Amino acid sequence: MKISFNPCDHFMEVTVAGRLDATWAEPFLDALRNILRDGQHHIRMDAAALEYLSSAGIRSLLQIHRELTAVDGSFKVQRAVPFVSEALRMSGFGQLLDTEETATGDHGRPLPDAASAQVDIQEGMAIETLLLSPTAKLALRRVGGWQPWQPVAAGCCQEMAFPGSRFALGIGAPGSETDGLRQRLGEFVAAAGCVAYLPGDGFEAPDYLLGAQQFVPKLGLLDALICDGEFSHLLRFGPQQPGACLPLSRLTACAMDQLQTDTMGFLMIAEIDGLVGAALSRSPGLIEADTEAGRFPDIRDWLTFSGERAHSTEQALVVGVACRQPDHPVAQWLPPVPSQAGLHCHAHAAVFPFSPLPQGKIDPQQWVRKLFESGGPKAIMHLLEDDRPALGLGQSAFVRGACWCAALDDKEVTEA
Amino acid sequence: MTLVIGSFTIGLILSLLSIGVFISFRILRFCDITVDGTITLGASVAAVLLVQGHAPWVATLAATAAGALAGFVTGILHTRFRIQEILSGILVMTALYSVNLRVMGRSNVPLLDTRDIAAPLAGVLATLVEDGEALHLAGWRVPVQDMAMLLTAFLVTAAVAWLLHRFLLTQFGTAMRATGENPQMVRAQGINNQNMLVFGLACSNGLVGMAGALLAQYQGFADVQMGIGMIVWGLASIIIGEALVGKTGVGLAIVGAMMGTVLFRLLVAIALRWGLDPNDLKLVTAAFVFAALVLPRYGKQLVRKMLGGRHYA
Amino acid sequence: MLKIRNLAKTFFPGTANEVTALRDIDLDIEDGCFAAIIGTNGSGKSTLLNAVAGAFQADAGSIELAGVDITGQPEYRRAGQIGRVFQNPFAGTAAGMSIAENIVLAMRRGQRQGLRRAVSRKAREEIRARVRTLNMGLEDRLDNPIGTLSGGQRQALTLLMATWQRPKLLLLDEHTAALDPKSAAQVAALTKEIIERENLTALMVTHSMQQAVQLPDHIVMMHQGRIIEQYGAQRKASVRVADLLNAFDRVRRRDLLDPDVAALLARQYA
Numbered sequence: 001m002k003i004s005f006n007p008c009d010h011f012m013e014v015t016v017a018g019r020l021d022a023t024w025a026e027p028f029l030d031a032l033r034n035i036l037r038d039g040q041h042h043i044r045m046d047a048a049a050l051e052y053l054s055s056a057g058i059r060s061l062l063q064i065h066r067e068l069t070a071v072d073g074s075f076k077v078q079r080a081v082p083f084v085s086e087a088l089r090m091s092g093f094g095q096l097l098d099t100e101e102t103a104t105g106d107h108g109r110p111l112p113d114a115a116s117a118q119v120d121i122q123e124g125m126a127i128e129t130l131l132l133s134p135t136a137k138l139a140l141r142r143v144g145g146w147q148p149w150q151p152v153a154a155g156c157c158q159e160m161a162f163p164g165s166r167f168a169l170g171i172g173a174p175g176s177e178t179d180g181l182r183q184r185l186g187e188f189v190a191a192a193g194c195v196a197y198l199p200g201d202g203f204e205a206p207d208y209l210l211g212a213q214q215f216v217p218k219l220g221l222l223d224a225l226i227c228d229g230e231f232s233h234l235l236r237f238g239p240q241q242p243g244a245c246l247p248l249s250r251l252t253a254c255a256m257d258q259l260q261t262d263t264m265g266f267l268m269i270a271e272i273d274g275l276v277g278a279a280l281s282r283s284p285g286l287i288e289a290d291t292e293a294g295r296f297p298d299i300r301d302w303l304t305f306s307g308e309r310a311h312s313t314e315q316a317l318v319v320g321v322a323c324r325q326p327d328h329p330v331a332q333w334l335p336p337v338p339s340q341a342g343l344h345c346h347a348h349a350a351v352f353p354f355s356p357l358p359q360g361k362i363d364p365q366q367w368v369r370k371l372f373e374s375g376g377p378k379a380i381m382h383l384l385e386d387d388r389p390a391l392g393l394g395q396s397a398f399v400r401g402a403c404w405c406a407a408l409d410d411k412e413v414t415e416a
Numbered sequence: 417m418t419l420v421i422g423s424f425t426i427g428l429i430l431s432l433l434s435i436g437v438f439i440s441f442r443i444l445r446f447c448d449i450t451v452d453g454t455i456t457l458g459a460s461v462a463a464v465l466l467v468q469g470h471a472p473w474v475a476t477l478a479a480t481a482a483g484a485l486a487g488f489v490t491g492i493l494h495t496r497f498r499i500q501e502i503l504s505g506i507l508v509m510t511a512l513y514s515v516n517l518r519v520m521g522r523s524n525v526p527l528l529d530t531r532d533i534a535a536p537l538a539g540v541l542a543t544l545v546e547d548g549e550a551l552h553l554a555g556w557r558v559p560v561q562d563m564a565m566l567l568t569a570f571l572v573t574a575a576v577a578w579l580l581h582r583f584l585l586t587q588f589g590t591a592m593r594a595t596g597e598n599p600q601m602v603r604a605q606g607i608n609n610q611n612m613l614v615f616g617l618a619c620s621n622g623l624v625g626m627a628g629a630l631l632a633q634y635q636g637f638a639d640v641q642m643g644i645g646m647i648v649w650g651l652a653s654i655i656i657g658e659a660l661v662g663k664t665g666v667g668l669a670i671v672g673a674m675m676g677t678v679l680f681r682l683l684v685a686i687a688l689r690w691g692l693d694p695n696d697l698k699l700v701t702a703a704f705v706f707a708a709l710v711l712p713r714y715g716k717q718l719v720r721k722m723l724g725g726r727h728y729a
Numbered sequence: 730m731l732k733i734r735n736l737a738k739t740f741f742p743g744t745a746n747e748v749t750a751l752r753d754i755d756l757d758i759e760d761g762c763f764a765a766i767i768g769t770n771g772s773g774k775s776t777l778l779n780a781v782a783g784a785f786q787a788d789a790g791s792i793e794l795a796g797v798d799i800t801g802q803p804e805y806r807r808a809g810q811i812g813r814v815f816q817n818p819f820a821g822t823a824a825g826m827s828i829a830e831n832i833v834l835a836m837r838r839g840q841r842q843g844l845r846r847a848v849s850r851k852a853r854e855e856i857r858a859r860v861r862t863l864n865m866g867l868e869d870r871l872d873n874p875i876g877t878l879s880g881g882q883r884q885a886l887t888l889l890m891a892t893w894q895r896p897k898l899l900l901l902d903e904h905t906a907a908l909d910p911k912s913a914a915q916v917a918a919l920t921k922e923i924i925e926r927e928n929l930t931a932l933m934v935t936h937s938m939q940q941a942v943q944l945p946d947h948i949v950m951m952h953q954g955r956i957i958e959q960y961g962a963q964r965k966a967s968v969r970v971a972d973l974l975n976a977f978d979r980v981r982r983r984d985l986l987d988p989d990v991a992a993l994l995a996r997q998y999a
Contacts, residue, residue: 205975281979295991296988299986299991299994304979305985305986305994306982307985307986335996335997336996338996382998384994384997384998385997386990386993583844585847586843586847587833587834587845587846588842588844589847590826590834591834591842593826594823594826594830594831597825600815601821602805603805604782604808604812604891605808605834605835605837605890606839607808607842
């Protein structure tokens with residue numbers, strides 16, 4: 001089998017020659033999935049030279065069709081020879097056939113609404129800003145105030161529920177202090193009524209809670225930043241040049257420019273270029289008065305460091321709060337970003353297997369839930385920037401994705 | 417005929433040396449150069465004892481024991497003190513030079529009017545032949561003395577070879593062979609490979625000492641220089657023997673070493689008769705051993721080239 | 730029962746090549762337990778096996794086998810009670826000697842090697858019968874040099890030799906690692922079969938997580954000369970290859986957390 005690609009204006013034309021049978025079904029599917037991953041959601045297959053199509057081949061066509069329609073894309077088979085079109089029709093998949101011989105942009109993606117979109121290209125990344133509800137602002141609440149590496153006093157964890165409109169990050173665990181909550185504290189990410197958390201048992205296998213019908217996940221929080229409200233903007237980004245990626249600090253700077261604010265909260269789903277971060281390997285609730293948990297070498301028992309730019313090509317759910325005005329009260333709650341003077345940012349990421357996102361305006365609730373439903377999180381970490389000279393891994397960066405954000409309402413910043 | 421008889425006799429005597437070298441080089445895979453000193457030690461101990469009037473068989477056994485002791489020391493140096501094998505051999509060989517001088521008291525001990533180990537057999541032979549001094553073989557006159565020495569050397573060597581063969585097939589002998597092949601495996605079977613090595617070296621050098629004793633009795637003197645280059649002769653003989661019988665079982669290998677030694681002595685005698693300068697003999701022997709070690713490797717390449725560059729390996 | 734206490738070993742002490750291969754090892758292997766040691770390269774797993782076999786003297790600590798302290802015994806003496814199979818299929822047998830001669834040595838392991846004929850008729854019959862159980866057709870080739878056999882056949886014979894006299898402990902040093910996949914599977918199956926049939930106590934070093942999950946009853950995980958984790962009967966049952974890999978990834982990352990990273994975390998993890 002021979003397969004060649006021909007990018008057109010609004011779709012990718014794939015020419016397949018030879019036999020599409022059990023031997024070639026998998027390589028064919030992989031090749032088409034790569035197109036999808038690269039951000040092209042409309043595929044036309046030119047089947048003029050396709051000699052043979054077996055059931056395994058039909059299955060792969062159907063599979064890619066299913067995956068493309070899941071992200072509002074499309075897949076059509078054009079110019080099929082009678083044998084192939086017959087095989088598809090007889091098996092009941094005639095809808096895959098594009099009967100019109102014209103390959104125009106009819107099925108292409110509609111251009112974004114020119115009034116609400118603005119495309120900005122910098123350092124090989126295209127960043128497109130879409131307006132959601134321009135005046136929306138977020139209320140930020142801070143919980144806890146655990147002084148890192150101090151023993152956790154009894155009764156200092158607060159219980160909080162996470163309905164769909166709330167997103168949050170921090171350290172917490174499900175349950176109450178009476179059933180050993182303090183032994184299980186770990187990083188968490190909450191959004192769209194779903195919570196991914198580390199159980200703090202040293203095995204780093206994350207667990208998750210999925211809100212459903214009457215069930216609203218609840219966590220006991222040791223330390224957390226909680227945002228409530230609507231998003232005002234959506235940033236869609238992707239590479240213009242192969243290999244380009246967007247570091248977290250540039251993304252936050254770009255978003256704050258668009259929002260015309262110095263403080264913001266954000267929620268992002270994006271393909272990972274590399275994550276740099278740390279996570280608790282033991283619950284800080286186990287720290288005792290004479291434990292020097294924050295110092296080397298004891299810190300090894302409490303924290304693990306990613307040690308590399310991890311989880312490349314997987315999908316991340318990132319929740320964060322950023323502030324670029326060092327005097328702002330919110331800045332005091334956020335760690336500094338070393339490479340950007342004045343920028344403070346606290347973000348947690350949960351890692352999921354890759355699944356493509358549709359283009360344009362998409363709903364955060366729906367797509368966050370889809371991530372959780374497609375399989376649980378593989379890892380959770382507190383993102384940080386590794387600025388060690390020579391050895392430093394830099395900061396976390398992303399290839400393509402969607403970042404929902406809004407400015408913080410200064411009047412609604414509270415500490416509990 | 418004297419030449420042939422002489423070569424056979426020396427060949428058979430030196431077969432003991434070759435068998436000794438066979439034990440160290442081929443069975444234990446230990447590059448033992450003590451041999452050069454041990455053969456002189458055997459000769460000098462035997463000569464001195466004979467001069468003092470001891471019986472030839474006592475002198476020969478004492479020489480064997482002395483050789484075994486030298487091998488034992490080499491083995492101890494290597495196993496207990498972890499000295500490299502060549503170096504421990506060199507140390508003992510060098511020390512033996514002085515020891516030999518001490519034993520003999522000077523650099524050369526002639527054996528005049530002493531009985532040698534072939535004397536009993538010579539007596540028996542003398543009663544059998546007509547003139548009491550020589551027997552006639554195919555028209556040649558062979559002195560009884562020489563014939564007796566030849567037969568004695570043959571009997572001793574054959575007995576040693578047979579005993580060694582029997583020994584190597586026992587449990588103990590099997591363990592000794594395995595020691596040379598794979599000491600790690602031998603240790604894993606609960607056998608002390610170091611003791612095995614020491615024992616093997618003692619055996620090997622004992623045989624070399626015995627060869628020295630017989631040689632001194634045949635030649636009629638012991639000389640402090642007589643051991644130089646013996647190791648190379650022994651190796652040359654083994655290589656010829658392997659060429660004759662192939663690398664097969666232990667028994668054949670021993671017979672091969674004996675045949676190789678005799679053949680080698682014959683070749684040497686013929687070469688000397690044809691005018692080879694005796695001073696060049698050791699150079700020629702060394703060159704021969706070199707060629708025998710190296711040629712098989714290059715020979716194969718040569719054959720491959722001649723076959724048009726096909727590679728089978 | 731094998732009992733190891735506070736075992737430590739440093740190679741080339743005081744030189745630039747100094748390597749602390751074993752630190753403070755405590756390990757108990759119950760009778761009839763088949764344990765596997767897994768670990769990264771240089772984690773000391775083979776060193777631990779060699780220490781038990783007696784290939785070198787440990788700097789500190791004690792090794793007790795079946796109630797007898799064997800710490801000071803030389804390798805060949807321990808071999809009377811310990812059977813060994815090496816990684817290199819050529820290491821366990823003498824290539825130039827016949828199958829029968831090799832096995833004869835194992836038949837008298839731990840006893841004095843006498844001056845009787847080694848391959849007697851009686852011994853040959855016994856050898857033939859037991860080699861037949863390997864099902865490799867080797868019983869008709871008893872007089873062939875062992876060097877003419879394949880690596881898998883040699884390793885199977887080494888295993889047979891190591892267990893000929895029921896050893897109090899069987900040591901397997903990555904004994905399938907140098908074999909082709911098919912022979913490796915065959916030898917691994919044979920190993921399990923023999924260990925179960927004879928109810929042997931065994932300690933196996935392996936690189937293969939798959940093997941560690943499938944064969945033994947107990948997993949010992951080593952890293953940088955220490956035992957960092959043990960999966961005994963209870964936990965062993967639920968362990969998967971991915972769990973072992975994760976555990977190694979955790980220790981690897983733990984090592985990456987050096988003082989510089991600790992300083993970084995102190996600044997930004999708040």
